[in-house]
Amino acid sequence: MKDLSVEEKQTIGKLSNDIKVAILEAFEMRLKEIKKVEVEAKLANEFFDVTAPASTDTKTHLHPITAVLRQVEDTFKRMGFDIFESNEVTTEFFNFDSLNIPATHPARDMQDTFWLE
Structure with missing residues (x-):
């Protein structure tokens, strides 16, 4: 490269950039194709019934204020008090x-x- 003239360096630089862009575009296209094939294979192997009832075994937690309120109510109930909402x-x-x-x-x-x- 050091023995080339300025015009030759410019020509080779442009050509190498064009080759790099073409390779990157081909790589991105192939990557999209692979991802598409993976998604299609996953969808073909999985079955999801949208009419089935929702799962109820998910773990949920009470809001901290609700949890404390229930603890306080439980404490007063154990002491003999009744909870009365009015x-x-x-x-x-x-x-x-x-x-x-x-x-x-x-x-x-x-x-x-x-x-x-």
Whole structure:
């Protein structure tokens, strides 16, 4: 290469780049063909029934908050308490008056209780 003229070096360089590009294109085409054949063979050997019911043996986990909530509920149940779900918003009577909380009690302050109209 060192004995060649500049024009010859340019010609050989262009020719070698053309050969390299052709080889890379042929390689990529062959690789795509091989992958296509592999996929077709895999699909031919496997059968997947889309009408079959979904598998129920997958392992799932509870959300951490749900897990802690269930542990707390279980602890209180073992202590003899019952779990009772009710309204999250209640009247002033049920929240304070029926529990004999006086009108001057700090829990009735606007800062300590959410008041809805």
